[in-house]
Amino acid sequence: MTKSEFRSFIKEHPIYLDGATGSNLLKRGMPVGVCPEKWILENKNTLIALQKEFIEAGSNIVYAPTFSANSVKLTEYGLEREIEAMNMELVAISREAAGGRCLVAADLTMTGEQLSPMGTMDFEDLINIYKEQIGYLVRGGVDLLVVETMMSLQESRAALIAAKESCDLPVMVTMTFESDGRTLYGTDAKTAAIVLQSLGADAVGANCSTGPDKMVDIIRTMAEVTSIPIIAKPNAGLPYLDREGNTVYDMNSEDFAEGMAKLVEAGASILGGCCGTTPEYIDKLRERTSHMNLVKRQRPVKRYLTSERQTVEFGLDDNFIVVGERINPTGKKKLQEQLRAGNMDMVAEFAQEQEACGAGILDVNMGMSGVDEKELMLKAMEEVAGVTSIPLSIDSSHIDVLEAALRRYPGRALINSVSYEKIKFDHLLPIVRKYGAMFILLPLSDAGLPKSLEEKKDIIEKIALRARELGMDKEDIVVDGLVATVGADKRAALETLETIRYCKENGYATICGLSNISFGLPQRGYVNTAFLTMAIKDGLTMAIANPSQELLVCSAFASDLLLNKEEADIRYIELIGGIEAKKKAL
Amino acid sequence: MTKSEFRSFIKEHPIYLDGATGSNLLKRGMPVGVCPEKWILENKNTLIALQKEFIEAGSNIVYAPTFSANSVKLTEYGLEREIEAMNMELVAISREAAGGRCLVAADLTMTGEQLSPMGTMDFEDLINIYKEQIGYLVRGGVDLLVVETMMSLQESRAALIAAKESCDLPVMVTMTFESDGRTLYGTDAKTAAIVLQSLGADAVGANCSTGPDKMVDIIRTMAEVTSIPIIAKPNAGLPYLDREGNTVYDMNSEDFAEGMAKLVEAGASILGGCCGTTPEYIDKLRERTSHMNLVKRQRPVKRYLTSERQTVEFGLDDNFIVVGERINPTGKKKLQEQLRAGNMDMVAEFAQEQEACGAGILDVNMGMSGVDEKELMLKAMEEVAGVTSIPLSIDSSHIDVLEAALRRYPGRALINSVSYEKIKFDHLLPIVRKYGAMFILLPLSDAGLPKSLEEKKDIIEKIALRARELGMDKEDIVVDGLVATVGADKRAALETLETIRYCKENGYATICGLSNISFGLPQRGYVNTAFLTMAIKDGLTMAIANPSQELLVCSAFASDLLLNKEEADIRYIELIGGIEAKKKAL
Ligand SMILES: [Zn+2]
Ligand SMILES: [Zn+2]
Ligand SMILES: [Zn+2]
Incomplete structure (x- = not known):
């Protein structure tokens, strides 16, 4: 059959x-x-x-x-x-x-x-x-x-x-x-x-x-x-x-x-x-x-990411999600040393801290020189699963690392990321499909960053089309809004916001990094936070960020509240309560 | 003639x-x-x-x-x-x-x-x-x-x-x-x-x-x-x-x-x-x-408020303006005592501090019991003019106070405010017209707050029509978005944002108070700031606020920068520089 x-x-x-x-x-x-x-x-x-x-x-x-x-x-x-x-x-x-x-x-x-x-x-x-x-x-x-x-x-x-x-x-x-x-x-x-x-x-x-x-x-x-x-x-x-x-x-x-x-x-x-x-x-x-009619099944309106024990669900109008970015050795000397020694203590610590600070998804990146990234990634995933049930975003620039992690990951992961670079596009997308992951669509090609919003949309649609051909749906895609630096390009924020609106109108979830936008400016937290607030208003689904940044996370939760998202008031009050309890405990 | x-x-x-x-x-x-x-x-x-x-x-x-x-x-x-x-x-x-x-x-x-x-x-x-x-x-x-x-x-x-x-x-x-x-x-x-x-x-x-x-x-x-x-x-x-x-x-x-x-x-x-x-x-x-043709005069696209020596100009897409709210005795015991004693030291101090913190307009309200509010208002205006050239928003619930202040004010003031309450509507609007002031249109009537967005728009248009009949233009009006409390009405923020968008589309500048929105919530600054950021994105012209709230003002300036408003990058960098210099000096 x-x-x-x-x-x-x-x-x-x-x-x-x-x-x-x-x-x-x-x-x-x-x-x-x-x-x-x-x-x-x-x-x-x-x-x-x-x-x-x-x-x-x-x-x-x-x-x-x-x-x-x-x-x-x-x-x-x-x-x-x-x-x-x-x-x-x-x-x-x-x-x-x-x-x-x-x-x-x-x-x-x-x-x-x-x-x-x-x-x-x-x-x-x-x-x-x-x-x-x-x-x-x-x-x-x-x-x-x-x-x-x-x-x-x-x-x-x-x-x-x-x-x-x-x-x-x-x-x-x-x-x-x-x-x-x-x-x-x-x-x-x-x-x-x-x-x-x-x-x-x-x-x-x-x-x-x-x-x-x-x-x-x-x-x-x-x-x-x-x-x-x-x-x-x-x-x-x-x-x-x-x-x-x-x-x-x-x-x-x-x-x-x-x-x-x-x-x-x-x-x-x-x-x-x-x-x-x-x-x-x-x-x-x-x-x-035998004569009962089967229930007409509705196509699920939500997107789902899971660990082995817990599901995070989200729609395009739902509460904003913070993707914790801290489990990443880039620029973190102490973490690098620990990872080289096979020590996963900081990974576990970062996982717990980020969950406590409001992260809904944890990004795990083990990219550093002189290690077996694949082995480290599997180990880190296992370590994180031991301390939290939050779903993971598996983050690597190596297809083999992503493939090994997807095969092993006991839930439904987010893959960070699939671009229109030929190797990734040709080889990674079928792997993502095979293991049923959701993926971050990074709208850049072998020619680099898109030169215009039109080119960006074009890349988005090309990758989405291929994903559809492979049997995936729009709901399996989270488009990266590609945030440039406002100091270098004054329209950087406006263009990313337009990308976010375009994606929402066309049924794609969106994600953004936040720190690029404010590069070179003083007190970058204000700029990042204002950008995030505007992006949430325009429909941003999630952002990869450090959830220990109290201003950023509190503002995101406050934004949801102002936009009348489901139970966002309770979420905001609980977040603030948690932060205040933690401060009192210190 | x-x-x-x-x-x-x-x-x-x-x-x-x-x-x-x-x-x-x-x-x-x-x-x-x-x-x-x-x-x-x-x-x-x-x-x-x-x-x-x-x-x-x-x-x-x-x-x-x-x-x-x-x-x-x-x-x-x-x-x-x-x-x-x-x-x-x-x-x-x-x-x-x-x-x-x-x-x-x-x-x-x-x-x-x-x-x-x-x-x-x-x-x-x-x-x-x-x-x-x-x-x-x-x-x-x-x-x-x-x-x-x-x-x-x-x-x-x-x-x-x-x-x-x-x-x-x-x-x-x-x-x-x-x-x-x-x-x-x-x-x-x-x-x-x-x-x-x-x-x-x-x-x-x-x-x-x-x-x-x-x-x-x-x-x-x-x-x-x-x-x-x-x-x-x-x-x-x-x-x-x-x-x-x-x-x-x-x-x-x-x-x-x-x-x-x-x-x-x-x-x-x-x-x-x-x-x-x-x-x-x-x-x-x-x-x-004698045979030269006169220049075809364009209708000015900007709005203007002035003191005797300085003009603040703004259009609907221009940099956001903070209206400093601190010169107001409500809830300020020490200021009340000084004012009763005829002492204007705190008024002068508040004026200078608010200018240093980025205020573009200063609200002056002398409403308190047991004083001659008219006399105090004239004195406060004179005091403020002695220490800063920022234009004033003249704020009183008494028509006679507003009239006396308008007659005396040596620039072009903003009047706070004209509502659809019969007395104000009938008597205040002609006074505003006579002295050529700009006015805050407060969309409430003798029946109280509007029950719906439609009623709000209806009141806005009724007051605007009367202003037009008196010879005023849309450019003379700043509509108050009427911010309700999100804790009491979950759609409060969304409705004010819609009001702001409606006003911008229809050629009205807008103003908001900020503190109502977060009443009853913890860490209200986050909620106020996120709301302000969204409102600026939707076209808010100005807000009445305490400019010493660093988070609020820095976020507003950062928002302008992200929205690529004119010289907003320089304004942001200067604001942060000023704040940091002040902190160093302490
Ligand atoms: Zn059985
Ligand atoms: Zn590799
Ligand atoms: Zn002469």
Whole structure:
């Protein structure tokens, strides 16, 4: 099945997945504690019977029982040598059950080994583990892939990257959320959906977790922030132990189906059941929802950047965002020394300070001579993620550094930057697209700075056009207003302001550096701040600046307040309160 | 002659005054040291002969020989009792000379007694002295009045007020300038022309002073800042003593006429000669210039406010102006105590400090309980004029205080303010018109603050219409943007900004108070400054503020710089330099 076939597979009404595999097999004789994949291979008719019942009940897609058939899990059972045969045979069993009447999805999940730095698993190693399993599954003849019951967004990314680099099959990804709406690793549904969609998932959703009744907010949030199909595959309510000590679920098939109808209203279009759901549940689910019309999805109006655990969202009329510029060794001797010694203390300190001062995004630049910039960048990203959940702007003049960072970054980053310089334009833009990042469009070319506003607009539109050809949207672009020095060109500020207005009118977010404008003038803070205030009034989305500059940041927050932006009054009062508390503490 | 007849008297070509009276009479037998008016009465044929020669040469207007026939001067000769008869007879002599072939202008000049506080003459007494003389002159049958050889702008104002309050005849005013382009009392030609035109002079210009060659800048400046006819009546060059010890002038009639042609090109339309010019000069003058076309006068694009010695000019795209708000006892206990004690030290101090901090206009408000506000206002104005030449905004809620201040103020003031409250609207607006002031239009009515932007615009246009009916222009109006509190109304800033844009588009200058906007918020300076920056970007002309607020003023100057206003970079650098020098000195 191709990705585009998958898209047209979901039309006006829901489509159906299967119900539980594990809990049904346990009821049908599989002992607790065995390797399920091994048991299935030895009892294939039990699985075939179960899956046929699901298909009978209405499933359009069944999951091949390859859930834990990755090299890490199989090694636990001493089955590592059987991995190829097992995956291919397990797919064959489901294909036999399907008999051409429904699709078969290869099923993947977490390995159980934590990624470093929390665990010892290397990110690239994990990608390779998934690639290996996916290779066998594809050869086994699956129609699509599903990565499910994921609790780690970064491991989901590893599986998704592995899938994209192994085949062109559609990939669905579902994560499992705790009752607080976050995964065990701390990711919320919004962040998960944004990151997975931008990395190329063909459908995203939630499985296991809870009963459908407790999944409404998760599904609605995911539907609001994405445009791909949303999957809901919850449990049959909450588990409890019956008199015989068996785990049973507290929701009957009719209540389940009723709950699922609410999830359709919340935006789900691919429906199934997880633990505790039997073919009867799928039957009732289909009966209850198959004539429901799917929610008309609105294209998200906001832009999203995320870390692994938090999303910053913004529209063209929203509160202004400060991009903290301090994690950058240029001109900082002490930071340079620390970085050369592999010491990340100042990086962590700058991250925390900038967040405390109101930064909404942190720029990370490790450009300096005599170091392995790529290694330093990955290390800095990891360090920052340890102290703050603010999304990052990954800043380098080297494409290889940006590529390595994008691959590793566990959220949705901003890339700083893509220009119309041939090498960047040709090579970097596809990389940005592959990893689903947002990028700063720097309107300069190999000929240098644009000579006129017309040339600037022309470069903007050329890069935007190429991005569109690669499948990106205007919402993936943040145009750098290119601030010149007012001392050298008296119209510098006016021209940047015009660029900002042009971009806003044409649907592009904007960013500016601030210090250029005042070069050579005394008391530059006044000039920078006045410029920022005017730029915010004209629609500037974000600026890269040092958020410890109290005047600058307070003025920006005051500007939002004056422009009647959402909750800007509260934000201003809190910012001032924070600054005053900090001063009192000194 | 009516004012409108006078206006239509000057069409495409110049009209001609006479030449010198005094220097010609001395040559024709008048002894040095006598009372000229007395001598003329006793030798009327000498004058008649002279004036007939002028008329023959081309004069359209001759000056009746009433130059010093005011009660002060006549008293010096013991002739105070003869004043009525003398003025009427002197007019009769010129009327006889004119014989209906040309107009006769009553001639008035300075009394020789200085006004207080420099001298002992009271301003109202001086007005009455002029009124007395004018009364006789009008009864004598003059066609128009000329106030000439004036070295004091304030004494010129006294004469002009006297004329306006005595008759409806046209009034021409010419001042005498030193080689530095200022009168002996320090007024420049631009300021003189602006103040006299706005107070109702029908023509304004320069007489005596120098030869025509040195008068070009004065005439051009006067023509640029006014729309009434410009008078040039210079001397026949520079004086020197000949071998017999007589004062003679160094320019012959041809050179004089050639120089006068340059003055026509510079904008003069009423031409004549002063000391040293004989009928021959007028003849040559007429020959040389009578076919010249008058300069097409452009309506001035700038607005002007002045003190007695200095003009602040501004257009809708010009540098922002800070109106210093500190000379106001509201909430200032120490200032209140001083004012009650008649002590003006703090007023003087505030004036100087605010000028040093960048104020371009000073607001003066003496409103407090238990004082004679009118008397205090006049005293404060005098005090401020003693320490700075910045123009004033006269601020009171009492019409009588405003009227007294306007009558006395020796420049062109800004009046704070005229609202659509019936009493102010009906009574204050004609007073503002009479004294030629600019006024702040406060868009509120007896019903209070406007409920909507539409109502605000409606009030603006109603007041503006009435001002137009009274003969004022859009350039005489500065609309108060009426800043509400953003804490109470989240759209407060946006609505004031919209008002500012509306006013700019419709040709009105604007002013704002700043402190209301941030009421109730912490660190209000940030909010006020961000608002001011946005307002300047949207075209705010001036704001009433405390210029000691470094953040506010530096940001305003930085805003002008960013908006590429004229010389705003130099202004910003000088402001910062001044602030830093002051800090170093502390
Ligand atoms: Zn489950
Ligand atoms: Zn490189
Ligand atoms: Zn003279």
